[in-house]
Amino acid sequence: MKASFFKSIRAWLLFLALLSMLPPMGIYIYSAWNSLDHDLEESQNDLRRVLQGFAFEHESGVTATRQFLITLSRLPDVQNLNTLATDKILRDLLKRNPLYANIFILDAEGMFISSAEPFTPVSLKKRKYFQDVLKAMDFSAGEYAVGVALKRPVFHFAYPISDGRGRFKGVVAVAVDLSRSGQRLSMAKLPEGSSFSLTDHRGVALYRYPDGEQYIGKADDPERMKNMSAQSEEGIFAALGLDRTRRYYAYKRFRLTETSPVYLYMRVGIPEEKVLANAKRTLTISAVLFGLALFISLFSSWLIAKSVIVKKLRRLVETANRLGQGDLAMRTGLLHGKDDLGELAQSFDAMAGRLEAKEREERRSREAAERLAEEMSVIAEIGRLIGSTLVIEEVYDRFAAEARKLIPFDRLNVNLTDYQENAVTIAYVSGTEIPHRRAGDSFSLAGSVNETFQHRRTGLIIDPEEARAVSERNVHLFSSVRAGMRSLMSVPLISKDEVIGVLHFRSKEANSYTEADLRLAERIGSQIAGAIANARLFADLRKTEKSLRESEREIRLLIDNAPDAVFIQVGGCFTYLNQKAVQFFGAKSAEDLLGRPIIDRYHPDDRETLRERLRLLNEERKPVPTMEQKYLKLDGSVIDVEVSAVPITFENSDASLSFVRDITDRKRMEEEIREMSFRDQLTELYNRRGFITLAEQQLRAANRAQRSMLLTFIDCDGLKWINDTFGHEEGDRALIDTAHVLRQTFREADIVARLGGDEFAVLSIDAAEDRHPEELLKRLAQNIHAFNATDARRYRLSMSWGTVVYDPHAPLSLDELMSAADELMYAQKKEKSARKM
Template sequence: MPRFSLKIKLALVVFLLIGIVSTGVAGLGLMFFIKEFEASTASRQYSVVSAMAAELDDRIAAAQRELVAVAMSIPPSMAGDPDRLQHFLDSRLDLHQVFSDGTGFFSPKGILLAYAPGQSLFIGKDFSSREYFARTAASGKPYISEPFLSARGGGRLQVVFTAPVLGGDGRLVGVLGGRVELAEENFLSRLARVRVGDGGNFFLFNDQRQMIVHPDRDRLSVPLGGKGKQELLDRVIGGYEGSGEMVSPSGVAGIYSFKRLHTTGWILAAERPLSDAYEPIERARFLVISSLTILLPVALLAVWLFAGRLTAPLLMFARRVRTMGGESISFEPIPVLSRDEIGELVQAFNTMMQELSSQRRLLEREKSFAVQLLQHSALPCYVIDAEHRVIIWNKALEELTGVEAKSQVGLKEPWRAFYTEPRRVLADVVVDGALHEMADLYDCYADSELIPEGLRAEGWYRLKGRQRYLCFDAAPIRDSEGKVVAAIETLQDVTLKANTEERLRTMVAAIGESEERFRRLVELSLDGIAILVERRFVFVNPAGSEMLGCTSPDQLMGREMLEFIQRESEELFLEQVSHAEQSDTSAPWIEERLLRSDRTTVEVELGVGPFVYRGQRALQVIFRDITERRLAKARLETLAHYDSLTSLPNRVLFFDRLNHAVSEAKRYRHPLALMYLDLDCFKEINDRFGHAAGDAVLMEAGERLKECVRACDMVARMGGDEFTIILAKMAEAEDAAVVAERIIKAFASPFQVEGGEAGVGVSIGICVYPSCDSDLDGMVRFADSAMYRAKQDGKNVYRFYSPEMGRRGGGTARA
């Protein structure tokens, strides 16, 4: 009899009980349910679309009947009287409710005679070329147009319903039209709010693939995909009515149903995401999976009962393995109860655990030896792990720092032994590999000369109340994979050596008076450094020589530095020199001007201090070029006070100049005028030609305004297309009107934009001081109010401010 393993026996039972019976039956049943449910869902959704199409047909027919009834009620005698027609249309509230975007009456020649509600800019325009008018005039029958772009612009779509108005002899005397704006609320757009299920909706389109109604109004101007991109859509436009699956332009798969309207031939569609429509299928899948999940333990229980005897040794082996572990390093072998695969597994496990126990004992001995070696080392040291916790703090370090190991081990605070506030120690830097932090943490550091990847740092520290000079060495500890698992840091007290070196450095510094040593300190300085004896050059570094316009320092030797001080700065320089000579202290730094050898000037910051040069009293002069700093300051002031586009003063500088102008006007009692200007039709330029063209118009407008005023006046840009002008020191208040007329005349010339011409007017409001005596904000408000009155009076005019704003400001309004 062949020998079968436990794995084969269990696999056969599970496969026969679960794989064939449960999975096969459940899978076939689920496939049948999915097929039937998809067919039922498509049928129900098509029924809903058909009912909605019938209702929408009724709405459209009702609107058309309403328009025809009103057209029939218009007397033929009224057709030639625009005023009577306007009154008639204004009174027909029933039309306003159906055609919320308005109704109009066209003459037999297509001229729009009346329009309601409100006033239309298109009255008197010729619409005879429009399809809806031509079709109605030719057939004498009502007509519903296809969607087309509105003449108002903005990319909005509209549909026009028309009905003929016939005379007593049956001839056409006019056409009555009702307009429906598809992007606004009306009987068509309300369709977009109707939902199909939880996530579906309706939309309406025509055979030209033009969207008529859609919940997303941005889709109205976007046609459906072209022919050949969606097979189902091509079939629907070809005459198919029914349901099918399709992927939307946004990439969402859904079920779609289509029904054509009888009144217009448009196609009503319902779309519903498959995730919403087929949600019951997902629930059915979940039910099947849940059922299998319940059946699986039952089948496994049968397997358990059948294979109980086979698995008994394996279970005993697992219990013994679970009881192993802990701190014990000894291992008791597990008894072998069977000779199958489980027995072989137990034998292999026993062999492996005995080997591991032997290796563990060896590692424990090595670890104990290493710890004791560090603990009893005469070299102070500590170790931190990868989490920056202290794991070893030896006795030598306790003696050096006075900090006991029990207060450090297990914590992340080794800094407390050396510093008064939290900061990273050298071992932290090694663990994180943050070498870029060394310059911020230590004044003196370097790579270790003996330990690869090690770091060294040194410095003065206060330990146990005494100043000590310590040398730190830190190196990483890596595992077998090369990963940093810890870091060790050692310390050396080299205070005696440091004190000796410090005394030697002090002695060297005391005799470091020689000129050659001094030259090495300053020859690479970017600042100019000069030594003066009796106020004459005896030394100057290359940077100073170049700053004074000389090719070599030798050209300056023996010359007085006063020769290179500009006349306006001579007194300041002499005061600095006298202060340094008399008080034997450095004089304060002062900004001055130096004269170069070519007699050009350079802005510098200059300091003078006492110095000893070859045993003689001398002066050390340090001067730094600040030209770039002043230029940067000037650029910042320009950016803060001037408009970046037009280079005109901005709002901040405007109020400062206005305050100054008002103060002068009060002092010398002369009139002052504030003009507030706003460009007319500027938005149309932005909309038509783009913002780049608008910016060009603003710059040209600023230039024209500056040409219209005096040099003592100021033109400012307040923002957008608004400008202000301060007319100071006027002889008479009426002078402001002369300037306003000059500005309007200057703006009469068209502006050149994008290869074409554009007309831009300007509306001007004028506030005259002292008749408008107020604070600065009040004067701006008065001028702004006068400007708005100019806008209301037809634009491209100027108006003076008055409390009633009823009288004109003089002059003639000019287009």
């Protein structure tokens, strides 16, 4: 049900409308919360004002009591402790002051000697108010107690009696009836369910409203006493009352002086529901209004979606589906107006155009990568084939089959040069037969292509227009031209810096060969040239093996003239080395190596392989196949080599003859091929794969060195328009021009790449520290302007860019940097578009 609901565009629009109500809902919740806080604060302020009113009445009564007792203590009869007179005075004063339950006098020993109420003499020396008067000789307050004369709970205030000389004579005190003490306070100002209480310094209840009688004299709730004792002199806290009703309580502590102990706690409580009543009412009204607004918004969204948006969105959905099915030429067909859907359709069509261009570019890059992989595989296979034998004629056919996978030809032939005979011999032919140009045929060196390569070390391509003219200068080419060959490519076979022959490719198709084909042919030629040279040497060795047994001088002569390093081992030790081998191992002379184990010159990783090869040579007397290994020079440096070996007899001992070829150049060529897989074939900048690989390396290095860098994301503006208006060939030219301007702007050390389509990226090393980003981008803008001013094109080159700085103190990943720069670039592009409108 849920999934089917969200399949409807209108349902999604309703959902978006609902989401759009979230900010107002947040404002509503925030306002309601503020209202709740405000109402709570107002209620707490009201509660404080009520408490302050009660406190004022209490403090006024205490002040009046103090003045009353001071005045009474100064009467002569009181100072003289004239009990007959004081009894009458105290009874009269009690009638006039209904606030008090009794007025009485204690002598200096604390004995009850005079009272407004009938009494029995008793000592009250241990009462708190008497002890406080003795200590401070000042006005004091008591605590909860049962009156001696009244026989009911009272609270006392007392003042010392002194004679004219200041000698302590006793105490005059009043007893406040606790059952009536709170009745004089106006409880009508409190809301229903409120409470009021007075508690002495020990936490004993003096008065409570309502139900005061049953709580007077009992200990107050410890938690509430803790709240009133631990906080400030007055404050507010929330707690459960004795009736399990949650209230907000305002309290105040009373002292007779600022430094004296607390003698009384006053507390006023209002039910929480009364405090929050206004807030709840406001929340209810707001919720109803918000719900009504939500309904109106959703209903309006439904109508608008049904009448205005759905048709266009369905067209966009249909286009998206077609694009998803691979129809990258599909477009929305909607007007690109200034309304949102028009801009969306424009962006959608632009995206489809970029996808189409990107897919075309990815296909081109994929084909190039596959081509490179095939080239590496074929070149490796050719190397394996020609290295697997010392009889080159055995592998010519398989060599030609592998070469055809890389370079198309109708005829391939290997021509070897004999400078002593001044002749050229066709060693091998594959493909179209040409009279007098078959395998084994010979012809004069003079006037041949082989003669051309006596002083030339690079290959050449002869196109159809030049073929006839060239054949007039090189008469031996005429037979190829007459046989219908319209594309001719030749590369020299070089060994020991001497051209030993030429590898020819011929095709009946015009313009069959390119510079890339020529580079491949040269790599193939360098491999087969070494194989031919070793094969010649091996053939010579085979022919002279019998005579070598009789005359070691001849074998030494052949070895010394070998194009590669050659050495002989007997029993696993060097027995003879040619000068090339001496130089190869970095020795000053052969004596530095003779008699030493050859295993010392092998890399540790290859020594197990060496033992097996020596076993085959020395024990089974079998040749070992050519393989790649690592040798160690005398100085410890490592070199890559290709080694082949055959068993021989030397100085009447079983030995082996090893041919060692330095393959450093081949390894370098393989690395160059790998490097080509990182390059964009059109602009020759790094492609996406190369950029990401190198940029990740630089980010790790920058993080270690705590170095800033600059990432710039660049888009070639209007590429789709150029493609649509002038054709894709002109669009490719615009991309090449963009790459040219970027190379002019950024340093050679910076990583400049085309990521695909019209997107470029530059990682500027140290640019954030050496140069301000603004200056760099200003230079880019100047170079674009200069290019447009000097190069006549049917369009103006334009770029948009976004730049971010990599901060090693707050590092981001490469994906995060590219996303941030991409957003800034599209913001600039959108701003340009807005200015044009």
